[in-house]
Amino acid sequence: MENEVAEITRAVFERFGYDFRGYRHRPLEGRMRYLCTKLRLADFAELRDWILANPDRIDFVIENLTISVSDYFREPETFAEVKTRIFSLLSSFSSITIWHAGCAGGQEVFSLAVLLKEAGLYSRARIFASDISGARLNAARGGAKIPLNQFETVERRYRESGGAGLLTSHLRMSGDGFRFDPALMDNVTFVEHNLATDGVFCEANLIFCRNVLIYFGDDLQLQVFNLFQDSLARGGFLCLGSRETPIGAGPGFVKEQGCNRIYRPLRPPRGPILAMA
Numbered sequence: 001m002e003n004e005v006a007e008i009t010r011a012v013f014e015r016f017g018y019d020f021r022g023y024r025h026r027p028l029e030g031r032m033r034y035l036c037t038k039l040r041l042a043d044f045a046e047l048r049d050w051i052l053a054n055p056d057r058i059d060f061v062i063e064n065l066t067i068s069v070s071d072y073f074r075e076p077e078t079f080a081e082v083k084t085r086i087f088s089l090l091s092s093f094s095s096i097t098i099w100h101a102g103c104a105g106g107q108e109v110f111s112l113a114v115l116l117k118e119a120g121l122y123s124r125a126r127i128f129a130s131d132i133s134g135a136r137l138n139a140a141r142g143g144a145k146i147p148l149n150q151f152e153t154v155e156r157r158y159r160e161s162g163g164a165g166l167l168t169s170h171l172r173m174s175g176d177g178f179r180f181d182p183a184l185m186d187n188v189t190f191v192e193h194n195l196a197t198d199g200v201f202c203e204a205n206l207i208f209c210r211n212v213l214i215y216f217g218d219d220l221q222l223q224v225f226n227l228f229q230d231s232l233a234r235g236g237f238l239c240l241g242s243r244e245t246p247i248g249a250g251p252g253f254v255k256e257q258g259c260n261r262i263y264r265p266l267r268p269p270r271g272p273i274l275a276m277a
């Protein structure tokens, strides 16, 4: 089975440039099985042929090979940590650049935007939210929705995250649920960016990359940690998911004092690239 998974990832890379070769084998195999079932294909050989038969299918394939689970104020203790430990440091900057790498449908982006707004930091924030999946980014651009029956849970997590006001003041009623205030998107740019193949595109004071690296093998993780080091401004921070750590992926990051999910790079940021005279 390992060979068949490798065969599909190689074919997808060679034909479309999407590189899943460094992903952890088991979750990727699980997604391929899921795709076979969804498409009623008999085996991985049929899946490979189906993918390669029509280039228009690649967006669907990307969306289904990756895992999109996300939520508002997910892992609230992390937001609380960012709020209590990092916001005061960010508040000394005249402009703040934040990169959400692997933002799924934008749930994490809206959550942090609410906390930034309550702390008076939103107006000077420039927020980049990236993902490999164009379909997910389109959903995020359309505005995030909280179904009515999930409101209480989200509200509880908002409070645990350090939410200081009324969550409803950031929401608008919409059909059978709520939408976040569209003004929370004013400073957000959604961009397609592939962590496995694309390079530095911003100089960030804070990078959120949560629940993405768990799907990457060690070598790819190391590559992405190097990308984050190169993408962080001096004094910048990296925020990871509860099951992720840069320890073991190289000596590049240390835990910020008193924090569980926030790291800072050990080496100074890359200097400016000077043109040769």
Ligand SMILES: C[S@@+](CC[C@H](N)C(=O)[O-])C[C@H]1O[C@@H](n2cnc3c(N)ncnc32)[C@H](O)[C@@H]1O
Residues within 6 Å of the ligand: 066, 067, 068, 069, 070, 071, 074, 101, 102, 103, 104, 105, 107, 108, 130, 131, 132, 133, 136, 193, 194, 195, 196, 209, 210, 211, 212, 241
């Ligand atoms: C499980 S979701 C996590 C979403 C959010 N960060 C959170 O913690 O709730 C993982 C996201 O990573 C994205 N992803 C997977 N591989 C990626 C890659 N190579 N580059 C950028 N995003 C990727 C997926 O499309 C998906 O939206």
